[in-house]
Amino acid sequence: MSVRPDDPAKSPSHRLRFGAGLLLGTLLVAGVGHRLLTDSLAGTARFGEDRRAIVALRALTDLVARAGSGDAVRTVVAEFGKAYPAVVSTRAVLFDGLSLEASTDPADSGENAAPRRLKREEKDLYDRGQRLRAAVETNRQEGGARKDEVERERRPDGSLSLAAPVEKDGEVVGLVEVRRLPPPEAPRPALVTTLSYVVAPVVLFALLALVIGEKKVPLGIVAALLLAGTAWGYGAQSWAKLARARTTLESDVATAVKDGGEKAHSLLGTVGLPVEPALAPASWDSDSFRRPLGLSDGAGNVDAGKVGVELASARASLRRAFLLLGALALGLLAFVGLGGAAALARTLRTHRVAYAYVLPAMVGMLVLVFFPFLYGIVISFTDSTIYNTNAPLSEIFVGVKNYVAILSDFKIAQHAADGGLVFNYQNFYWTLWITVIWTITNVTFGVTVGLILALILNTKGLALKPAYRVLLILPWAMPNYITALIWRGMFHQQFGVVNQVIQMFGGAPVSWFETPFTSFLTALATNGWLSFPFMMVISLGALQSIPADLYEAARVDGASRWQQFASITLPSLKPALVPAIILSVVWTFNMFNIVYLVTAGEPAGSTEILVTQAYKFAFEKYRYGYAAAYSTVIFGILLVYGTFQNRMTKATEGV
Template sequence: MSPGPSRRRRFAAGMVAALILGAALSQWMLARARAQENRFRASRVAVVTVSALAEVAERAGGTGDGLRRAVAAFAGGDSSLVAARVMVLDGVSLEASTAPEDRGEKAAPRRLTQDEKPIYDQAQRLRAAVETNHQEGAARKPEIEVASSASGGLSLAAPLEKDGSVVGLVALETTPLPAAPHPDWLFSGLAVVVAAAVFWLMALATGERRTMLALVACLVLVAVMVVLGRQAFTAVSGDRRATESAVASAVTAEEGRAAKALQEVAPGGGLKPLQPASWDADLFRRPLGVIGADGKVDQAKFEQGLAAGASSTARVIGAIAVVALALLLFVGLGAASRLGATISKHHQAYTYTFPAIFGMLLLVFLPFLYGVVLAFTDSSIYTTQAPLSQVWVGLKNFVDILGDFHIAKSTAAGLVWNYQNLYWTLGVTIVWTVTNVAYGVGMGLFLALILNTKGLVFRPIYRVIFVMPWAMPNYITALIWKGMFHQQFGVINQIIQMFGGTPVAWFERPATSLFACIATNAWLSVPFMMVICLGALQSISADLYEAARVDGATRWQQFRSITLPSLKPALVPAVILSVIWTFNMFNIIYIVSGGDPEHSTEIMITQAYKFAFEQYRYGYAAAYSMVIFAILLAYGVWQNKVTKATEGI
């Protein structure tokens, strides 16, 4: 082996690369976390304000001059507010506003103008959200809406309630958010330089021994990551503390302002007392409970939140450390230089394949891996923002899918099938696949045998006509047949009535519904098999039949010992392909029956789609798809074995 470059230098290069990557990534994540906290703080303070304002507006009766005075007094004392508005759904009227544009002619009270319809829509949305959450006893739809305003501040809207029901909204807009703290590049830069220097000194002492160098490098890198992690944690917890004290002082301040505003409505008092403890809430108006009734931060709760934050910081920094370590070892152990050498040696081949490989990685393999990971989570449309570690459920989805044997339960009215059960759907899928492929092969072979008759006239015309269903886009075929199976107007029921039958409601019973789908697919799957069979039949030498006839073989004997064996090489792959195609034939089921009635005619692939895009249970649907994948894989392996075994004969 050639001496090559010094191992020490190689490790030093890897060290520097890993340090820079680790430091940059952790600073970037920290900056993101701090910017998030900054916005979170502003929005929590603003939620306190909007809740206080909503309570003031409610106490002030939600309408009238008193309300306007109270709102003006409330907003006047707060320099962080650009505008506060109260809007009432009944009469679509703007009851109070301190916005600069609502002066003079446009001063409240007035009806909303045409271009202010979004405010009305927002109020309707909030009302619906409050009602939904109340009915479901859950917090599913946000009852306070927070958005970024045009000027860089926040604009919030909260429901205005009267006697327990939503009658309008209160909205406010804050001044632009304070800038997020800058990342501390100096500190991390210093850490990188010092660590690199330390490593170099230690490496000089270690010599060229690879294991020792790797050990030293890993130790230094881990130490640096620990330092960076501590820095990040200090910064994040400082921000948290600042948030809590900002919220606590906001609650006190708003309480004072609200009390003053209510003085404007009822100078002598007599209104229901304010409830400042409920103002610090999440977007579902559930009090967070960190700020106690006395306006002080509840230390125990705060520490608890901090501990959770610390473990999530540790997770992120740990992940970054793993990536940096991988880079370090990749460069240090020489894999990087070997890879570089390979790429430069075969650079032409890699240039040619790179675009396709990159595309496949991004849009085929990455989604596949992501899908596999999703299968172990209960990710849904409500948790798309949550990190995967929070929605991780392990094998639960698979246990739910595979372990659910409640296919049917017997009731007084007879058996009631559970159509969403895997085994029901699997049964339907098998019936669907076997029937279609069997019909396709049978009919295709039958037509091919007829078309192969010597001297048959018009053969090319028949052939073109019979191929048409294959050429048609299958979604159009599906829609056509759906129209023909229409209960009232479809031609198929017309034909049944023509012969005195009663029209069939095709899509109201599982059996007839599945029949309609199979009829459609049968129509479009015959041509493929027919063409394959015809090709194979035409390649059989006529001499074989001649010889058989000379030997006195009957027609059936000829078919069995000449035709069928000659068809096999072409037919076997075609059947394999056809089974997979039919198993995955999404369009026909999805369009013709759509699973009706009640998902009973769903095949696995359409059922998985519905789990994902109608029920939005991404994790469950991914696990279901994995089951499909496993079935197809098992089929492929089995088919391979059987084909190999029969090939020997």
């Protein structure tokens, strides 16, 4: 929209623009790429550190479990500390009697020496143990891997504190906690190399530009090629570094597993613990659920096949990242190079008064509405649930899976045993259908009643107008929490007034909440009652904008009242009424309270609307990602409606 063709009067320098675009593009690629590479290298280093640490810790817990309690545990812990120089301190806790069974922490010497009862300040240690116990039990009961059985905590100095459960006869009886030295700094990519990925293409472009001259198309092609080359080049060199780091890591870990096995075995001898059954070092190299990774055999040999698979997937994700980055940079280049940026700046300058008028309202919207909204959309692409609220988004990213699950379920109805159709009320399309009917009926009712009343109340000289007006807006004024429940009560089978009135005239009482149709009617009656005053007030306001002399002229021309209404009143109401209708469609579509309070979805969830379903997914089923996707779908439907309606009525166009 805002990009306009260049002003021919001022001839811009294509060389300058493409040069600037290329500079920004390469800066973006190199900057983000540098960050990506740094993080990946650090991540790889951390991964290795964690695995070596877990291997050592698992070895220790196996030994402590064999030692049981008392001096044997203390000897194991002490000897372990000697065998692993990277370990700063080790503490072993047994739940029975809240006992600190062994500790190599310098603070735990003298009168604080183990064994002793845990102190008040050590509550966190005990809680950690209980957490591990609960995790082991939970995973076992559910037959899954949901909660960490090895806890890792990285301290601010980069050092790692790990804890793992100690098991006896399948029951967690304690924990071992190990604190390690801060690991060596991870290798960082050289900034100079990165900068060269900016300087080289830009200089090259400058030289080529001198040759090419002020020709838009060749310049653009050259700049784009240079940028694409930069992205490819940076990606390739990143991968080379990463792959090297990962391969080294695997052989390091395999060695660590082998060493660990040997150390543990010799420790068994030193302390005098049973050697059988044999320790299984290969299983120590595990994830945080204590599931073996199986990347090495325990004798120092790396499983090249499995590592290859891991490498391939790492490579694929890196490639995706650089493709995306390259595309973004090319977009930036096109925007700057083709003059979009300049046009944008010009536009902002020209219309600064208008923007200043709109800005304050817009800022509020951006911060308090669109930001939370964006958050919702991001969540919708994840598998976020109550169980993983603290997991980083990248870990629970599931792509469009939630959307597919919602939209691809077409089992709206099935044949029952007796041949009749049974609707599946939980199905998205059923709920959508109900929501659409709900919206159309409500808005139609609200607008028709509101408009008719407003027209009557606008009649000149009608007596008692102020009294009618006030009485008619009361449904809007009263908190709807209570009036909705009164409406629900009015539809009670035996004690509701609606059925009493039906019986007054000889009818049979209706069980309103038994069938979807009657149940729907109760909610419709309630919401219609709640919403017509609003429409009436809007219409009253809008009617004031119609100049009286228009009617005068029409009367002189002999127009009938209906003609006056159709040719003067309705068109004049349009500017104010159309927005109100569009907005009330949106509001009614998302009208949570009334359905929730009046029908509560009865019977069997058949009168739920989309937004009450979304609520249930979030707050009853704790599936935040799925609920967010549901909300986003609602949003999408309304967006399509809004765009369509806007085009039809030209509501944004105005005079």
